[in-house]
Amino acid sequence: xxxxxxxxxxxxxxxxxxxxxxxxxxxxxxxxxxxxxxxxxxxxxxxxxxxxxxxxxxxxxxxxxxxxxxxxxxxxxxxxxxxxxxxxxxxxxxxxxxxxxxxxxxxxxxxxxxxxxxxxxxxxxxxxxxxxxxxxxxxxxxxxxxxxxxxxxxxxxxxxxxxxxxxxxxxxxxxxx
Numbered sequence: 001x002x003x004x005x006x007x008x009x010x011x012x013x014x015x016x017x018x019x020x021x022x023x024x025x026x027x028x029x030x031x032x033x034x035x036x037x038x039x040x041x042x043x044x045x046x047x048x049x050x051x052x053x054x055x056x057x058x059x060x061x062x063x064x065x066x067x068x069x070x071x072x073x074x075x076x077x078x079x080x081x082x083x084x085x086x087x088x089x090x091x092x093x094x095x096x097x098x099x100x101x102x103x104x105x106x107x108x109x110x111x112x113x114x115x116x117x118x119x120x121x122x123x124x125x126x127x128x129x130x131x132x133x134x135x136x137x138x139x140x141x142x143x144x145x146x147x148x149x150x151x152x153x154x155x156x157x158x159x160x161x162x163x164x165x166x167x168x169x170x171x172x173x174x175x176x177x
Contacts, residue, residue, distance in 0.1 A: 039111045039113045045140070054132060054142075055124035057127075128146045131148065
């Protein structure tokens with residue numbers, strides 16, 4: 001076995017120690033599925049304080065056999081992480097990575113998650129949250145909810161804020177001419 005493989009195996013064993021393996025198992029996960037879920041969360045937010053809450057949402061959805069509905073998986077399926085808004089047409093993408101169309105985790109990770117994100121998944125708080133949506137203030141933070149009606153309310157607010165932003169940008173572009 002070459003030196004690089006020995007290093008990779010040693011690092012894998014260091015990261016996936018008995019404690020992390022036990023935490024994953026308690027969540028119904030294993031190292032591979034933890035890594036896949038962590039990769040989705042890595043792409044969802046840059047805020048460590050939200051990662052555990054997002055993990056709780058996805059874990060709750062998995063436990064209830066509800067589609068994950070994760071925007072980053074659609075971006076991955078489309079091979080376009082620069083998308084800033086997911087439209088209905090994007091949700092029709094026929095890919096096993098599209099978690100709006102297919103239940104459960106995608107077949108593999110969509111990026112390389114940090115160890116911090118993996119630990120956020122393994123230490124996710126127990127919540128009854130099933131939904132989250134970006135806040136309308138464009139802070140890149142999210143509102144977490146348990147009810148679909150609440151989620152729809154916050155989603156509409158965010159969509160309206162996006163529409164207003166687009167209108168302001170269009171007006172600004174017209175004024176430049």
